[in-house]
Amino acid sequence: MSEKDAPKTASSVSQGHFEFTRMSFGLKNAPSTFQRFMNTALSGLQGLQCFVYLDNIVIYSYDLQTHINNLSNVFDRLRHFNLKLQPDKCEFIRKEVSYLGHIITNEGLKPNPEKTKAVQQFPQPRCPKDIKYLMGLVSYYRRFIPNQLKIQNLL
Secondary structure, eight states: OOGGGGGGGOEEETTEEEOOSSOOTTOTTHHHHHHHHHHHHTTTTBTTTEEEETTEEEEOOSSHHHHHHHHHHHHHHHHHTTOOOOGGGOOOSOSEEEETTEEEETTEEEEOHHHHHHHHTOOOOOSHHHHHHHHHHHHTTGGGSTTHHHHHHHO
């Protein structure tokens, strides 16, 4: 966050006056502002070497040497924009990665079984409100459900 914007986040309490030095959780425009910043930081690499959603970055490639080069490119950009990684939250050179409710492999995209449990364990709908709730759960993974639209229309 810019130093000039810190006073906009200030709080004065009995223990003193406090200002955020980093983007705070809960600010109305924080997610879109941070996403725009990450898009700028990784401009030219997104869609070619990496995907980014907020602070979730997936770096991909077809072979190890290219992957190492892609890692280096992304690290250089992050360093240039003074962004730091938390090593305990990082995973490197994986053949399979969980990302935004999906599993990404060299074979493609599939739903994350941990995330689909809620759909599988959903009780039989008893009223229209239950059906709407179930449709909300299912809609995120609709691309993986054959004839999903026909099934949905039957409900």
